[in-house]
Amino acid sequence: MDSARAFLIAPGHSLNRLLKHVLGVGLRGSLDGTCTVCVSKRGAFVYFTAKGIGMQVTMGIDGRTPAAIEPAVVQLRLLVEVVRSVRTKLLSLVASDGYYTVFTGDACFHIRTAVPEEHCDLAPCSRLAHVASLAVMELRAILMAACQPISCLDCGSAPPMCTCR
Secondary structure: OOOOOOOOOOOOOHHHHHHHHHHOOEEEEOOOOOEEEEEEOOOEEEEEOOOOOEEEEEOOOOOOOOEEEOHHHHHHHHHHHHHHHOOOOOOEEEEEOOEEEEEOOOOEEEEEOEEEOOOOOEEEOHHHHHHHHHHHHHHHHHHHHHOOOOOOOOOOOOOOOOOOO
16 A cells, blocks of 8 residues: 555646636646645645655644545545536546546546556555545535536436436
8 A cells, every 4th residue: 555646637737727726726746747745725735755655734733743644535635626616517537447537627637546566557456446436426426416417428428318327
């Protein structure tokens, strides 16, 4: 689990712009958008270490020991808030080997649910995958309540018209 990481990736700098606009959050990281440091307007710093372990430090409390947190949980909470706030109320969700990919119309998010092994093969990370699958259900519930229905990728129909399932 040490090397497990969760990613939010958007084309170009659109994720940074979106998060700054919606949440007042700025991400600093590699060019592919990998989040290494996240500063939240709610008063917390979230650090993602080289081994992918999330550390949260609350602002204004000196000497507080950083608390280890699940990286996927932090990333998915941000994703849920962004999805709630984007103007485009359409969302597509694709599950593939090692990732959940979420398209909001404004950005594309890859949520990693597997750990790269020595030879760059993706090995399942059950804990991370479980967190991601719970978030998928949460996202679906939010979107069903507040947004247009999610279209089926196979037939293009929205529930209950979809006959693929």
